[in-house]
Every structure is written in C-alpha cells, then in structure tokens.
Amino acid sequence: MLQTKELRAKIERLLEESSWAEAHACLGGLWRREGMAAAANYVVSCYDRLRPHLHLTKCRVALLRSMTLEPLVPMLRGAALVSGIDPLIQIGQFNAYVQEMLDSGSALYAFNPDIVIVAVQTRDIVPEIWEAYADLSESEVRAIVDRVRKTVSGLLRTFRDQSNASVIIHNFEKPLASDGVMGAQGRNGQLATIDRLNAELGELCSQYRGLYILDYDSLVGHHGRARWHDEGKWLTMRMPFATDSLSSLVAEWLKFIHPLTGVTCKVLAIDLDNTLWDGVLGEVGLKGIQVGSEYPGAFYRALQRAILDLYRRGILLAVCSKNNSDEALAALQNHPGMLLRPEHFAAMRINWQDKAQNLHEIASELNIGTDAIAFLDDNPVERERVRLEMPEVKVIDLPRRPQGFVCALRECPFFERLALSAEDRQHTRLYGEQRQRAELANKLGTLEDFFTSLDQEVVIAPVTPETLTRVAQLTQKTNQYNVTTRRYTEQQIEDFASRPGWNVYSVQVKDRFGDNGIVGVMVTRTEHQICEIDTFLLSCRVLGRTVETAMLGFLAETSKAEGALFLRGRFIPTRRNEPARELYSSHSFRAIDGEDGETIWSLNLGEANISCPEWIRLHGTDRVHHAEQARV
Amino acid sequence: MGQTASITQNKLVFSRVAAIAAAVFCVPESSLGPRSSPDNIESWDSLHHLSLVLALEQEFNVQFSPEEIEQLLSMELTTALLEEKLKGCGVPDAG
Numbered sequence: 001m002l003q004t005k006e007l008r009a010k011i012e013r014l015l016e017e018s019s020w021a022e023a024h025a026c027l028g029g030l031w032r033r034e035g036m037a038a039a040a041n042y043v044v045s046c047y048d049r050l051r052p053h054l055h056l057t058k059c060r061v062a063l064l065r066s067m068t069l070e071p072l073v074p075m076l077r078g079a080a081l082v083s084g085i086d087p088l089i090q091i092g093q094f095n096a097y098v099q100e101m102l103d104s105g106s107a108l109y110a111f112n113p114d115i116v117i118v119a120v121q122t123r124d125i126v127p128e129i130w131e132a133y134a135d136l137s138e139s140e141v142r143a144i145v146d147r148v149r150k151t152v153s154g155l156l157r158t159f160r161d162q163s164n165a166s167v168i169i170h171n172f173e174k175p176l177a178s179d180g181v182m183g184a185q186g187r188n189g190q191l192a193t194i195d196r197l198n199a200e201l202g203e204l205c206s207q208y209r210g211l212y213i214l215d216y217d218s219l220v221g222h223h224g225r226a227r228w229h230d231e232g233k234w235l236t237m238r239m240p241f242a243t244d245s246l247s248s249l250v251a252e253w254l255k256f257i258h259p260l261t262g263v264t265c266k267v268l269a270i271d272l273d274n275t276l277w278d279g280v281l282g283e284v285g286l287k288g289i290q291v292g293s294e295y296p297g298a299f300y301r302a303l304q305r306a307i308l309d310l311y312r313r314g315i316l317l318a319v320c321s322k323n324n325s326d327e328a329l330a331a332l333q334n335h336p337g338m339l340l341r342p343e344h345f346a347a348m349r350i351n352w353q354d355k356a357q358n359l360h361e362i363a364s365e366l367n368i369g370t371d372a373i374a375f376l377d378d379n380p381v382e383r384e385r386v387r388l389e390m391p392e393v394k395v396i397d398l399p400r401r402p403q404g405f406v407c408a409l410r411e412c413p414f415f416e417r418l419a420l421s422a423e424d425r426q427h428t429r430l431y432g433e434q435r436q437r438a439e440l441a442n443k444l445g446t447l448e449d450f451f452t453s454l455d456q457e458v459v460i461a462p463v464t465p466e467t468l469t470r471v472a473q474l475t476q477k478t479n480q481y482n483v484t485t486r487r488y489t490e491q492q493i494e495d496f497a498s499r500p501g502w503n504v505y506s507v508q509v510k511d512r513f514g515d516n517g518i519v520g521v522m523v524t525r526t527e528h529q530i531c532e533i534d535t536f537l538l539s540c541r542v543l544g545r546t547v548e549t550a551m552l553g554f555l556a557e558t559s560k561a562e563g564a565l566f567l568r569g570r571f572i573p574t575r576r577n578e579p580a581r582e583l584y585s586s587h588s589f590r591a592i593d594g595e596d597g598e599t600i601w602s603l604n605l606g607e608a609n610i611s612c613p614e615w616i617r618l619h620g621t622d623r624v625h626h627a628e629q630a631r632v
Numbered sequence: 633m634g635q636t637a638s639i640t641q642n643k644l645v646f647s648r649v650a651a652i653a654a655a656v657f658c659v660p661e662s663s664l665g666p667r668s669s670p671d672n673i674e675s676w677d678s679l680h681h682l683s684l685v686l687a688l689e690q691e692f693n694v695q696f697s698p699e700e701i702e703q704l705l706s707m708e709l710t711t712a713l714l715e716e717k718l719k720g721c722g723v724p725d726a727g
Contacts, residue, residue, distance in 0.1 A: 036687065036690040036691075037656070037683055037686045037687035037690060038651075038652040038655050038656065038687035038690065038691055039655070040655075041655045041656060041658055042655050045658070068679070068682065070679045070682070070683070071679070071682055071683040071686050074683075230695075232697055232698045233682075233698075235698070236698040236701065237678075237682050237701075239682060242695075243686050243689040243690050243695070244690075246686065
C-alpha cells in the first residue's frame with residue numbers, strides 16, 4: 001500500500017506522462033482511502049487537467065438547502081469525478097429553497113439543472129413538531145400536517161410545471177423523542193406524526209414524474225442518530241452534521257446521481273472461492289466449502305441473498321473464477337446451502353485464464369461494454385490486477401472479513417435504479433432465451449432462413465404512461481445501436497410526446513422464443529415537411545435481426561402520410577456506437593452534410609421507399625391515425 | 633531530549649496542518665507560514681474556515697468546540713490548539 005504522499009507523487013507523475021486512464025484509476029484509489037474534505041480540492045484540481053482526455057458524464061446539479069452545505073460541494077465533486085461523473089454544481093441561497101422553486105426568474109431556473117437536491121430538515125419545515133411537540137393539541141398537529149402537505153405539494157407542482165429536472169428531496173428526520181418512550185406509542189406521538197408526514201411526502205412524490213425521496217431519516221438512523229449530528233456546528237455555523245457524516249451524505253446523493261446520469265453497471269461478475277462460499281473448492285471439496293445458515297457460511301449466504309436481490313433488479317450475473325469448471329458447476333448446482341444456482345448466471349468463465357481476459361469475454365458474450373461490468377472478488381491481488389488492466393471496470397472493494405461483504409455490495413451506487421420496468425424483472429430469463437436463439441442460428445444455413453425461423457413480430461406504438469419508464473430508460477442505457485445517444489428523463493420524453501409535430505415511439509419485438517419486451521425507441525420531429533429523427537435506438541438484445549429496417553420502414557410510411565417530403569437522420573459518433581454507423585447509408589439515405597465527425601443523412605420520400613422485411617410482421621400505430629396498420 | 637521530541641512533533645503537526653490548509657484554501661503549501669491568517673490569505677473566509685475545521689477534524693480525529701473554532705485564527709494558533717488536543721493521546725500516524 002502506497003502512502004498518501006507517494007500516491008500523490010505517483011498521480012503527478014502519471015499526469016505529467018499523459019497517462020490519463022491510470023491517473024484516473026489512481027485518483028479513485030486516493031479517494032477510497034481518504035475521501036474527505038482535505039483531499040477533495042486536490043482531486044477536483046487534478047480533474048481540471050484530466051477532463052479533456054477522459055470520457056466523463058456531465059450533469060448539472062442544483063443544491064437547494066436550509067443549512068450550510070458549502071464544504072460538501074468539493075466532496076460531492078470529488079466523489080462523482082472518480083466514478084466517471086463530472087457535475088457542475090450550483091448551490092442555492094441559504095434557506096431560500098421556497099422562493100427559488102416558486103420564482104421562475106430565480107437562479108435555480110436560470111441554471112437549468114438536470115438534478116435538483118432539496119436538502120431540508122424537519123426542524124426548518126416544521127419547527128413546532130421538532131421542538132415543541134408537547135405544546136400541540138391533536139387538532140393542531142392535524143392542521144400542521146395538512147399545512148405541510150399543501151405547501152410541499154404547491155412547491156413540487158410549481159417546479160414540475162417549469163422544469164424537467166429530476167428532484168431528490170430529503171424526507172423528514174426524527175428527533176430524539178421529546179415525549180420519551182410515549183413518543184412511539186399510539187398514533188399521536190411525535191414519532192408517529194413524523195412518519196405520517198413522510199407518508200404524505202411519498203404520496204405527493206408519486207404523483208409526479210422524476211420526483212424521488214431520499215430517506216434521510218433512515219440514513220441518519222443507519223449511521224447512528226447520536227453520531228450524525230453536531231449541535232455546536234449547527235448553532236454556530238448552521239451545519240448540522242458531525243464531520244464523520246459528511247461522506248455518508250455525499251455517498252447517498254451519488255446513489256441517485258448514478259442512475260439519473262446513466263453511469264451504472266449492467267453486469268456483476270463474481271468470483272467463487274471465498275466470495276460466494278468459504279473455502280477453496282479445489283482444496284477442500286464440495287463438502288468442505290461453507291455456505292448455509294451457520295457460522296461462517298451464513299455470511300456467504302447473506303452475500304448470495306444480496307446478489308440475488310440485484311438479479312431481481314435486472315442486473316445480469318456472471319461467474320468469473322479460477323477453478324475446475326466441472327467441480328465448480330457441481331457445487332453451484334448441488335450444494336444444499338447455495339441460493340445462487342447456474343440458471344441465475346447469464347455467462348460463466350470458470351477456468352485458469354487471467355480474469356481480465358475472462359471479463360473481456362463475458363462482455364462480448366453478453367454484448368455489453370466492459371465499462372458496464374462490476375467485479376466482485378475477495379482477493380485484493382485480483383482486484384488490483386483488474387483495476388490496472390481494465391480501469392473502466394467498476395471493481396468493488398470487499399473488506400477482509402466476510403461480515404462486511406453485504407454492506408460493501410449494497411452500498412455500491414452502480415447498481416442503483418430509480419424505477420423498474422417489466423423488462424428489468426425478466427432480464428435474465430430473456431438472456432437465457434438469447435442463448436437458445438444463438439444456438440438456433442448455428443444450426444440454420446442462410447441468414448434468411450434464420451430470420452424466417454425466428455418468426456418475429458414488431459409492434460410500434462406511441463409512448464404511453466405504461467411504457468414511459470422503459471422508453472426513458474432505453475435512452476439512458478443504450479450505447480451501441482444508438483445514432484445520437486441523447487439521454488432523456490421520463491419528464492423530457494413525456495414533454496416531447498405532448499408537443500405538436502413530435503412523435504415518440506416504443507418498439508416491441510416478439511419471436512418464437514418469447515417476448516423481448518420494449519427494445520427500441522424512436523423520437524421524431526416534423527417541421528417544414530422534413531421529418532427529423534432525433535433518436536433511433538435498439539437494445540443489443542435484438543441487433544442483427546433487421547428490426548431497424550422495419551422501424552425505418554414504419555417511419556418512412558407514417559411521415560409520408562403526415563405530409564413530410566424528407567426523412568432526415570443524424571449520426572453522432574461516440575466511443576461505443578460503431579454498430580449503428582451504417583444505419584442510414586445501408587437504407588438508401590444520402591449524406592448531405594456533417595461536421596465534427598457528425599453526419600446528416602436524408603431520404604427523399606418521393607423517390608425512395610423502405611419496405612419492411614418479409615420475415616417480420618409489423619404492427620404500427622401512429623399518433624395521428626390511431627389506426628392499427630397490420631401487415632402480414 | 634524531551635524538548636527536541638516536542639519541537640519535532642510541533643514541526644510535524646504544522647506541516648500536516650499546512651498541507652490540509654493548502655488544499656482547502658487552494659494555495660501552494662510553501663506560501664503558508666505560522667502567521668498565515670484570514671487577514672493575509674484571501675480565500676480564508678468563513679465558509680473555507682468551516683471546511684478547514686472539518687478537514688482537520690477528519691485528519692486528526694478530533695472534535696473542536698464552537699469556542700475553539702473561533703480561536704483557530706492563524707496557522708500558529710491552529711497548530712498550538714491541535715497539539716494541546718493531541719497531548720496525551722499521541723499523534724496518530726500521518727495519512
């Protein structure tokens with residue numbers, strides 16, 4: 001382990017040598033060791049030099065607050081930067097969040113944030129409940145709860161009417177009960193009242209898109225209520241937190257910022273020995289490894305449970321282990337204490353190869369980028385090796401003792417999701433079906449035979465409230481077959497769909513193996529008889545199956561029917577979207593313009609036509625006609 | 633002997649405080665001396681003062697009372713107070 005001074009010297013050297021990716025990885029190491037106020041400014045200043053050479057996801061974050069948060073700003077920036085997010089942060093005036101949200105001319109709206117964090121406290125919003133609860137009658141308490149609901153509801157509605165930004169709002173924190181143990185009794189105690197306020201807040205947030213609750217009360221509780229606060233700093237400087245709480249709060253904010261910016265992982269690649277079970281299988285055999293309900297196997301079973309929770313969230317699992325394959329598979333299949341079984345894994349690499357090589361293979365088998373992989377391994381040497389070899393992989397640090405494994409995994413922000421679509425829940429099953437499709441492709445002769453045998457059905461429809469979450473999610477997650485890679489929130493998609501001349505379509509694909517769910521999105525804007533394709537994307541699940549031709553065919557037909565003369569598309573190259581580069585050229589579009597690597601393509605609808613491949617049954621509904629045009 | 637040890641420790645604490653203050657105030661470490669204070673360091677305003685306090689609390693694993701925070705008005709005073717607080721509990725290892 002390098003000392004801090006040496007680590008900083010190393011970072012300086014890497015910056016001098018223009019070894020950007022390594023410097024980025026080293027800064028991550030520095031931050032993991034001392035992610036605190038003193039290191040934050042240094043880390044942030046290093047990124048001023050690194051920024052032009054790295055792929056960092058930008059976002060604009062507004063902090064509205066009723067307390068002093070300035071010292072947390074560099075910490076938030078430092079923590080975000082080392083995990084690939086480059087936030088521009090604006091901090092609101094002290095305790096002015098109400099005016100800022102209500103006044104459309106305020107600095108908040110001028111800043112045009114992507115994310116707004118509303119960091120407020122019970123003692124600011126309802127001081128009477130926080131500190132003078134004993135003075136209140138039942139009816140006064142009811143009136144206060146009512147007043148809070150109305151105020152907060154008004155704030156959120158006004159904000160939502162004027163901004164599409166996602167909002168993260170701290171919920172109401174509980175004090176040390178002023179009515180003693182009685183505070184927890186019945187429905188009228190102080191604590192029960194705060195529970196009621198939080199329930200109201202949750203109800204309000206569920207009425208609007210893009211409003212999320214940060215469970216501040218649980219965060220404080222998890223950390224330890226008595227340890228969280230520093231009343232001295234609150235009274236003198238209006239900063240309520242003890243020093244130790246700062247990084248916990250920053251980490252909690254990041255758990256929202258990651259899914260909101262799409263900087264997340266899709267796959268968890270897991271080691272076996274001493275990670276999923278206690279012991280080395282090759283040495284102690286199936287009967288010797290421990291996982292189950294007793295010590296120490298229970299710690300490993302608890303980790304398996306946490307991994308299973310991620311699987312239910314739609315995270316794909318992969319095994320990446322140095323072992324004898326047959327032996328390890330038998331353990332996964334037959335060990336009575338195991339919660340994870342072979343069917344939970346979308347890919348397996350159990351061999352004696354280098355793990356970095358295995359991770360590359362897992363990525364290509366699952367058709368994802370290596371930056372979408374998180375790696376879980378108890379062995380610090382393997383972790384360091386993967387970090388050096390593949391700085392883009394998110395390596396999760398496990399503590400030395402298995403007691404801490406579950407916490408380390410659950411605190412990892414790359415698996416956070418803010419909403420689950422039906423597709424997420426079925427994710428791994430779909431990947432199982434994908435394996436069968438690949439096997440079928442190997443059996444059949446010509447590509448046309450394969451396409452025909454798939455028996456594909458493509459359903460294109462305007463976005464609905466039910467499909468909105470999935471559509472927005474696809475714009476955020478799809479990297480490869482995505483011509484413009486424009487990331488949109490649910491609020492933005494909803495907004496587009498309501499504008500005249502705009503269309504947002506979801507694309508669902510079914511085949512003989514099952515329903516792939518919604519796997520494509522198109523956003524178009526028609527103006528002056530030109531239908532411009534703002535977004536055109538397809539999940540990697542259905543690539544290479546001519547679904548894109550059916551989609552373009554649909555667009556050509558419907559835009560023509562709406563009076564457009566030209567269909568126009570744009571290709572914006574990224575590090576990842578090479579697969580989509582030929583979309584327009586391979587469908588008779590002509591390149592008409594371009595700069596900075598971007599190209600603009602046009603199709604004259606009077607001259608050319610794109611027809612749906614004969615092996616696809618297309619069901620399209622456009623917004624204007626609402627009529628289903630079925631073609632078989 | 634005891635005095636030498638104390639002077640060495642004094643220097644050690646000062647250099648650690650200077651490293652942290654340099655990072656917090658965004659100035660070169662070499663520009664900070666015992667007399668550095670809000671009067672001659674432009675970025676040493678009340679919010680940066682709070683950041684300095686938090687950074688020192690984390691680094692040295694101590695806690696300052698509101699009265700103490702008001703006393704930390706130069707590098708020299710800060711180092712002296714820290715030494716006082718660290719007396720008896722030994723200086724924790726750097727970094």
